[in-house]
Amino acid sequence: MDVSSTTFYPTGSLIDVVCAFFGARNITGIRPDWLRRDRNRLVLYLKGLKTKLTYENHTKRSDYKIAALTKDGARETVQEIDGKKISIANYYLTRHNIHLEFPTLPCAVMDKKGRVIIPMELLTVKPGQRHTGKLNDKQLADMIKVTAVRPDQRLRRIEDGRRTLHGRNPMLADWGFALGDRLVEIEAHQMQPPTLTFGGGRTQESDGSWNYGRGMQFRLPCRPLACWAVAVFDRTDVRAVENFVGHLGQKLESMGVQVHNQQPPIIPAFDLPPEQVLRKCQQAALAEKRGDINYCQLVLCILDGRDKLVYKEIKAAAETVILPGLMTQCCLSRHVMANKPAYISNLILKINAKMFGVNVGLDLARELLELNEPAIIMGADVSHPPPGGNGMSIAALSASVDHTYARYRATYRRQPHVRSEMIQNLEEMAIELFALFKQSNPRYPPRKVLFYRDGVSEGQFDEVAFEEIPQLKKALAAMGWMNTKLTFIT
Structure with missing residues (x-):
């Protein structure tokens, strides 16, 4: 016996569900290029979703299941009705006296032949529908926060469930089956924590966690950082970025990494395509390199955190478009503004590992x-x-x-x-x-x-x-x- 959890689609307006899918607060926060680029992913997310009309339908049918989405919005999507071609937006205006608020959004297709097309703003999602698809990183993190409980709390839940569901269950008794009052106890062996090696010593922690102490450095620092750049994908103040980068370089030096270029070029990237920005960073880094290195080692990307798709675009461009590949490290602008030493200490762990260094050895x-x-x-x-x-x-x-x-x-x-x-x-x-x-x-x-x-x-x-x-x-x-x-x- 155990307690299991699952996820459900949110109820309410289909428009709100689509906004949540893109991580936008409202429909105006969804950029048109998002819909074009992630249309297939959105279709997969909505396919099979049961919806209900928000207006009275002359056919008396109000429940529909989404099969697909139109490529264009209601204003451009044309359908033949009674032998005449008419756009979906004009159809709802003339037939139902409904003036669509978002005529540029794709419409929901409710059958495989594409004969039933309904604007998304006229649909609501019916409650109690389980989501069986893959969760993204944020959804998974949110679910863990809700479902994660301490071991003693989980034990009490299981015992309460046994008493409630199977305490005196006549059906189990008819089958000659009974649940014990106590869980089975199994002897366990607690292993000794491993010895960790650093540049400057070794340690053996016993509480499941460890920190770099005074005088400790990376087990193997990466090669000197001599050709790198910073891309700012939001409106973070340049002085704050310079201050953050300066502290980042100092911390890398203290951990054994030589930073030959302490003032890398900073490239404004707000509302620009990530691929274009990364190529600019490459050029700027090579123009201000130190030594004989002939490639850009790293681009530090500062994001605002609200545009969830920029991160994926950066990684896709850096690892698949720009060949033979470009190393990137993303961080949120709020952490740059805060400029806390603890955050910088965690960030340099990722940078050293990505640049083929070894943080700690076993x-x-x-x-x-x-x-x-x-x-x-x-x-x-x-x-x-x-x-x-x-x-x-x-x-x-x-x-x-x-x-x-x-x-x-x-x-x-x-x-x-x-x-x-x-x-x-x-x-x-x-x-x-x-x-x-x-x-x-x-x-x-x-x-x-x-x-x-x-x-x-x-x-x-x-x-x-x-x-x-x-x-x-x-x-x-x-x-x-x-x-x-x-x-x-x-």
Whole structure:
């Protein structure tokens, strides 16, 4: 027994639901390019949603289920009615005397043939509809805040549920089944915390958390920061940005990272396409570089936090459009204005790791005898589209590429069969990551490979192992690592 939670669509106006989808307070906060760019994602979110008309319909039908959205707004979308072509906006004006407030918004299509088209502002969402799709980061965080409880509170909920639902349940008694009064107690072993290594010492924390103490530096600082820029995607005061960047550089220096350019160029980027801004940052950074470096190492992006899609646009442009790739680090303008040391300390952890430094090391050779000689730690999983979705299954594989087990590289592949748990091209993916390990450790081939496989149930283990272990062995053979021991863990 346990308490489970799920999510539901909000009730009320369909317009309000669409605003919530885009993270906008009202319809005026939704930019037209958002609707064009994320139309397919919005259709997937709304498809199958049960709605109700807000006006009296002469057909006496008021309930409809959304099947799709029109490409254009009600003013441009034309439909043939009684042998004449008329726009949806004019139809509702002449037939129902309804003057649409938002004629540029897409309309809801209520059947597969596209014969029933209704403006979104004339629909409300019926209550009690479960959302089975994937949650975004903010939705997931909000749900965790609501559902997360302390272990003792969770225990009381379970015990209360047992007493309420099954305390004296005659149906269970008829089947000769009964629930005990107490939960089963299982003995557990508390492991000792691992030893953490820094530049300047080591420590062993016991409360599950740790902080950099005085004199501690990164285990391995990244290469000197000599060519970088700052992009400001809101109207944050330039002096505040300069002050924040100055403190950021000082903190990096204190942790062992050399910052050759303490005053990087600051590029105003409000209301400009992220790709255009990032290219400007590249050019400005190279113009003010220090030393012989020939590429932009980092772009610090300052966001206002209200436009949820700018972050995705920045990452997509930096990692897929601008080749061979541009390292970016985003932060919110409110943190820049506050300029708190604790926030800067957390931010530089991300920057050092992204620029191939090592923040902290685990002395795993002391903790685990399995890792007292060259080894690779790997992890794999397959993500599937949400229920009802028509997306693709993606397999991801990551692997350590250094002796500290702090640097990892990843690769992914689209799977030929949707919702199949077996990774079809694991051999190719493993060879790609093994080559990166060999590049970093040319003289020391791995003696062991620890392969952690997530997402496999007990009933699937034999099938997955039969499919994937031979692929891993072929990948090891292709690298010439015939004596490397493979451990497959689920």
